[in-house]
Amino acid sequence: MSDDTHTYIGFEEYSEHVPPSIPSAVQQATSRFVDGRAARVAELPQWEELRQIGSDIRLHTIENMDVYLTRFETAVQAAGGIAHWASTAEDARQIVLQIAKEHNVKLAVKSKSMATEEIGLNHALEAAGIEALETDLGEYIIQLAGTGPSHIIVPAVHLKKEEIAALFSKKLHIDAPADPIELARIAREILREKFLAAGMGISGANFLVAETGTLVIVTNEGNGRMCTTMPELHVAVVGIDKVIPDWESLTVFLKLLARSATGQKLSTYTQFITGPRQAEGEFGPKEFHIVLLDNGRSKILKDPIGRDVLKCIRCGACANVCPVYKNVGGFAYGSFISGPIGAILSPQMLGMPTARELPYASTLCGACADVCPVKIPIPTILRHLRRRVAQGDDFATPTMPALIHATAGLVSLALAQNWIYRLGTRLLPFFMRIFKRDGWIPSAPYPLSRWTKARPLPPFTASFRQWWNVRSTKGKE
Amino acid sequence: MTQAQLFITCLGDQFYTSTLQNMTRLLECLGVDLVFPPEQTCCGQPLFNNGFEDQTRAVTLNFMRAFAKSDAPIVGPSGSCVSMVKHHYPELFPAGTPEHSLATDIAARTFEFTEYIVNVLKITDLGAVYPHKVTYHASCHYLREMGLKTEAKTLLNAVKELEFVPLNEEETCCGFGGAFTVTYPEVSRAMMDNKVKRIIASGADTVVTCEPGCLMNIAGGLYKAGSNIHAMHIIDLLASKEGVA
Numbered sequence: 001m002s003d004d005t006h007t008y009i010g011f012e013e014y015s016e017h018v019p020p021s022i023p024s025a026v027q028q029a030t031s032r033f034v035d036g037r038a039a040r041v042a043e044l045p046q047w048e049e050l051r052q053i054g055s056d057i058r059l060h061t062i063e064n065m066d067v068y069l070t071r072f073e074t075a076v077q078a079a080g081g082i083a084h085w086a087s088t089a090e091d092a093r094q095i096v097l098q099i100a101k102e103h104n105v106k107l108a109v110k111s112k113s114m115a116t117e118e119i120g121l122n123h124a125l126e127a128a129g130i131e132a133l134e135t136d137l138g139e140y141i142i143q144l145a146g147t148g149p150s151h152i153i154v155p156a157v158h159l160k161k162e163e164i165a166a167l168f169s170k171k172l173h174i175d176a177p178a179d180p181i182e183l184a185r186i187a188r189e190i191l192r193e194k195f196l197a198a199g200m201g202i203s204g205a206n207f208l209v210a211e212t213g214t215l216v217i218v219t220n221e222g223n224g225r226m227c228t229t230m231p232e233l234h235v236a237v238v239g240i241d242k243v244i245p246d247w248e249s250l251t252v253f254l255k256l257l258a259r260s261a262t263g264q265k266l267s268t269y270t271q272f273i274t275g276p277r278q279a280e281g282e283f284g285p286k287e288f289h290i291v292l293l294d295n296g297r298s299k300i301l302k303d304p305i306g307r308d309v310l311k312c313i314r315c316g317a318c319a320n321v322c323p324v325y326k327n328v329g330g331f332a333y334g335s336f337i338s339g340p341i342g343a344i345l346s347p348q349m350l351g352m353p354t355a356r357e358l359p360y361a362s363t364l365c366g367a368c369a370d371v372c373p374v375k376i377p378i379p380t381i382l383r384h385l386r387r388r389v390a391q392g393d394d395f396a397t398p399t400m401p402a403l404i405h406a407t408a409g410l411v412s413l414a415l416a417q418n419w420i421y422r423l424g425t426r427l428l429p430f431f432m433r434i435f436k437r438d439g440w441i442p443s444a445p446y447p448l449s450r451w452t453k454a455r456p457l458p459p460f461t462a463s464f465r466q467w468w469n470v471r472s473t474k475g476k477e
Numbered sequence: 478m479t480q481a482q483l484f485i486t487c488l489g490d491q492f493y494t495s496t497l498q499n500m501t502r503l504l505e506c507l508g509v510d511l512v513f514p515p516e517q518t519c520c521g522q523p524l525f526n527n528g529f530e531d532q533t534r535a536v537t538l539n540f541m542r543a544f545a546k547s548d549a550p551i552v553g554p555s556g557s558c559v560s561m562v563k564h565h566y567p568e569l570f571p572a573g574t575p576e577h578s579l580a581t582d583i584a585a586r587t588f589e590f591t592e593y594i595v596n597v598l599k600i601t602d603l604g605a606v607y608p609h610k611v612t613y614h615a616s617c618h619y620l621r622e623m624g625l626k627t628e629a630k631t632l633l634n635a636v637k638e639l640e641f642v643p644l645n646e647e648e649t650c651c652g653f654g655g656a657f658t659v660t661y662p663e664v665s666r667a668m669m670d671n672k673v674k675r676i677i678a679s680g681a682d683t684v685v686t687c688e689p690g691c692l693m694n695i696a697g698g699l700y701k702a703g704s705n706i707h708a709m710h711i712i713d714l715l716a717s718k719e720g721v722a
Contacts, residue, residue: 011661015661015664018663018667023667323649323650323652323668324661324664324668327664327671328664359528360527360660360661361661361664362657363650363652363655363657363665363668364526364618364654365617365621365649365654366618366621366622367621367648367650370621383528385528386526387528387529388528390527390528390529391528391529391530408527408529408532411524411532412524412529412532412536414518415519415521415536415539416518416536416538416539417539418515418516418518418539418543421487421518422515422518425491428491440697448659450658451662453662453666454663454666454669454697454698454701455694455698456697456700457697461493461494461495462490462494463494464489464494464498465490467494467498468501476505
């Protein structure tokens, strides 16, 4: 369980006031990724086999996480790196702050990292008087905007180029045009100075290769390479679930990741970091630290159904196809991770009192599970977490409001005692007749009023049973 | 003579009397001798999908008792309800219990309507005539949980005078999702609006689906949008002889 007290995630409240610009920006961007992914997948006849292998390796790894993490730690140390263990977000922040203070760091440049978003590292650094600058373009944009990411791989996906231009103009006191190339040029110019001046580079990692203690970072902008090679000090913060056994398994995930994420065969940069530089004149920092972050993961691992969320390789494909995500955007999920994977991770990481609305933020359509490169059964886990909310389990007590719980009990009784249901079926058409207008029920009493808010209800006809009975006694027409 | 049991589903029971009548007539025309167990209520999916597993079991037992009186196949007009019985009933009871054996037995002989016609009876032409432009919404559980990708289109393909037009994002959820419509009505509405927009853009005058839930949602959405596009269950289209919907 996270040590941080997280504010209640009000998905419903947010969903009632989604800024209209968000769905339109998100749908436009995610459609491109969906099409790109489909094209890349079509090129690989063995795609399904690859997904299965990916799933098997991830499951094997999380089941033997202790073994692979120990192997990874030993290899990092052998390569001259320093490994730290952080059981909570606060531990991780303190470790990074301590390293920064020891090296008298004033400015840190950051490569895109979900783990540092998870632990809120930027705020902690700033509170300690250290400037932390995001260097991934999307992260740079949301840092200027003062928000978190709204998508796993495209943090500023909710913003259109006009909004980004306005943001640049306001925050940088320039006249920025709504032209992506020009906006990137402006950011690049600012960032270049910072790369040269920074005392510390901070990154996450896409994978940790246990056999050699190697950090694998996949980017498209090259900023990750700058962050991890230019400053004399590199600190990586990585969730313990990122470990994989060996280089052979890495080849599987590199094939799966870029295709699923952006529809590329391979991302522009794939970087392998094994410890600090071994000799003067080599590329790389003088000192290399890795903070291995648990923050609730080892607890999730104990749940035989929920733990599959730890197989995730953070490609974002589930969000790209999710019709709920596409209509609410990432902020609705109230945490660093959004979309279907956020809906199954946040409740497990932050606890049900905080995130009990998220498992219900899905129609269980299953589009996410279809595209997941490591076959995480997202709808199954959503149902599992709904069960945790409704009736509790070994991991949590029920958090469902008492009124809904009581209603479910009554519904169950009426459906199980079929005479009650059959009586209701006879009475409902008469009762509902008073609400009928023009062949429809345009507004129904609560709770069906929540249905008729969006569209009318068809009238209750409920006369099949009578028809069948008449037909059985009087013969078929 | 082939026997089958009618699984009318609670939404069918409440809202779609004529669809159930058409389903009865179509199956009887194909020589199927039908049984209707009147004790059936709902499959329990609304409770199951919302985490009330304990409350689901009682409903499940009522369903299984109703359909255990005959060992004939069970046929329903909904991929979602059929999937509940087929895939989730056995999960609800521990292996080795009599309830689990019963659930496994029931699951193995429960079929969605188009699945039963095309894959069990091996019939693809029901002799329907429908001179209209028709598009198709692939319902989520029908498509993904049941894996029924071609059955509906195979049946539509045999309908005389029917002109099929494709639907952009045919496989995207329409926003129904059962209790989702009342849990997050605004999100449900946004998804429904997207679906309705695409149906209108398809140029069809009729949209068909194999799911009463999606049908309620899409038909209501079309009505609200002021469209006169006809939303219908595939069964009603397949029962059409004159092109009069």
